[in-house]
Amino acid sequence: MLGLVRPLRQLAGLFTAHDSPRQVAAGVAIGMVLGLVPKGNLIAVLLGMTLMVFRVNRTAGLLSAALFSWIGLGMDGFTDRLGGIVLAAPSMQGAYAWLYDLPLGPWIGFNNTVVLGSLLTGLYLSYPCYLLTHLVYARLQPPALRWIARYRLGRWLMGADWSQRLGLTGVLGVK
Secondary structure (H helix, E strand, O other): OOOHHHHHHHHHHHHHOOHHHHHHHHHHHHHHHHHHHHOOOOHHHHHHHHHHHOOOOOHHHHHHHHHHHHHHHHHHHHHHHHHHHHHOOHHHHHHHHHHHOOOOEEEEEEOOOOHHHHHHHHHHHHHHHHHHHHHHHHHHHHHHHHHHOOOOHHHOOHHHHHHHHHOOOHHHHHO
């Protein structure tokens, strides 16, 4: 039971945090690219570091990374073909050879067709994902915040009941 409280609290915190819709949308977009790229290479590590370092909503990013990891499994055939086309481009062979000769070159993952195709697909879809998430979150956040503040479960998840018992007020605008 207690293992379920933290994810619910983080999900409620996604709507009650003082993050702007831009921060949530950026977290979802970075998480989408991270989720689409196969793990175990330097690209995935750098995307994970990007999600943790920049001022974006990490909960939204991690949730979208988990969701798009499952979607990415179904896209492997497409991303394999796309990566194969890009890797076979004669004009890029010198750049690929230079990347592979770097000290961490084999770990980057550019020699893997699925990794390269997934990265290109994720980068191509990141801006539409950002725009769509920004529009949806900006519309859903105010009613979700009111709903969470109205019900006792929502206030309990956000700690408002504890703050009232301790004499603290103003959490979530509840007095």
